[in-house]
Amino acid sequence: MLANRKILIGVSGSIAAYKTIQLVRLLIKQGAEVKVVMTEAAKDFVSPLVLATLSKNEVLTDMFQENTWSNHVALGRWADLMLIAPLSCNTLAKMANGHCDNLLLSVYLSATCPVMVAPAMDEDMWHHAATIRNIKTLQQDGITVVQPGHGELASGLFGDGRMEEPENLLTAIDDFFRKGKATLTGKKVLITAGPTREAIDPVRFIGNHSSGKMGIALAQECQARGAEVTLVLGPVDLPARYEGMTIIQVTSADEMYNACHDHFQNADIAILAAAVADYKPEKISEEKIKKEAAATPELKLVKTKDILKSLGAIKDERQLLIGFALETQNEKANALEKLKSKNADFIVLNSLKDGAAFGSDHNKITIFSKAGAEVAFDQKSKAAVAADIIDTVTAGESTITV
Missing domain, CATH: 3.40.50.10300 (CoaB-like)
Structure with missing residues (x-):
């Protein structure tokens, strides 16, 4: 189902970005075409070189790179699906309020394709009233939210807020594309x-x-x-x-x-x-x-x-x-x-x-x-x-x- 699908991965600043490496690898193995956009903060957690090597495409991080303009409008029109994983608390808040201060947000705001997000943050942040409000705003805007799991967090605590595992994100993406292929409805x-x-x-x-x-x-x-x-x-x-x-x-x-x-x-x-x-x-x-x-x-x-x-x-x-x-x-x-x-x-x-x-x-x-x-x-x-x-x-x- 994912063969030849065009998947745009957005990476924001979170320790959970290490999982994105495996997700990109899994998508490529399924035959998908993958491009990656990162925030500046995300580079502190995962190497653009690694993601570029796995995706076989240049990773974009800045609106202007080497005197060239990264066409955020084209990226949002190229993709069949945009997935932001991990979605940090900070990037979530910016998305919910329409901020546009980096390439990832520019691509998001100009994207004509469906958008999916996989939040990752500490439990208290995930359950904060502001986060709940921001998530509801994204859902009202038509964004698909892959709920985080329960487990060990970067803080050392155990609780909600752990970004979903790459294999389950792959399934969520696959499920998204299969919604129009309900071959077993009624069976x-x-x-x-x-x-x-x-x-x-x-x-x-x-x-x-x-x-x-x-x-x-x-x-x-x-x-x-x-x-x-x-x-x-x-x-x-x-x-x-x-x-x-x-x-x-x-x-x-x-x-x-x-x-x-x-x-x-x-x-x-x-x-x-x-x-x-x-x-x-x-x-x-x-x-x-x-x-x-x-x-x-x-x-x-x-x-x-x-x-x-x-x-x-x-x-x-x-x-x-x-x-x-x-x-x-x-x-x-x-x-x-x-x-x-x-x-x-x-x-x-x-x-x-x-x-x-x-x-x-x-x-x-x-x-x-x-x-x-x-x-x-x-x-x-x-x-x-x-x-x-x-x-x-x-x-x-x-x-x-x-």
């Missing part, structure tokens, strides 16, 4: 994400390293496209934006199985991205198993219920069912066998040989469809991968239409 989507944990005793379990990032990215992508999302989420320790979704938190494979069957009937699309345990202990000890010097306990395992196969057996013609396959050998053959045996419409293949790894922010996939299509993608961020998956399954690659 109900069921998604599973994360690992399952199969108890051995009250303190031990069998599990895996799944972070849930891929499934959560899919849930956010579907929601951004207008879908009503139900996310069945295994035990993950991952901050994410879940507003507006129905979240069902589960622990075991049996709990995930039951939750999926409870909601599958009403779903138009089901995407099973969770890493569900294939086996579980036959018996769960009611007490912690003690370590005995004279004996080594035996653990007998039994298969867990196959969620994908069970849903494939009951799905109707209006429903799309998408599964995932993580393989280490015979990747394509195993993925195609899973596609057929589970009666899925699509299988998304991850190969450990291609660098797929639990917990990574990136993924490399190939999608196989029941209709015989095979679509391979380069390694991308999981947010971009989620977009590729939804684009593919809703683009007529299958005999089922959504």
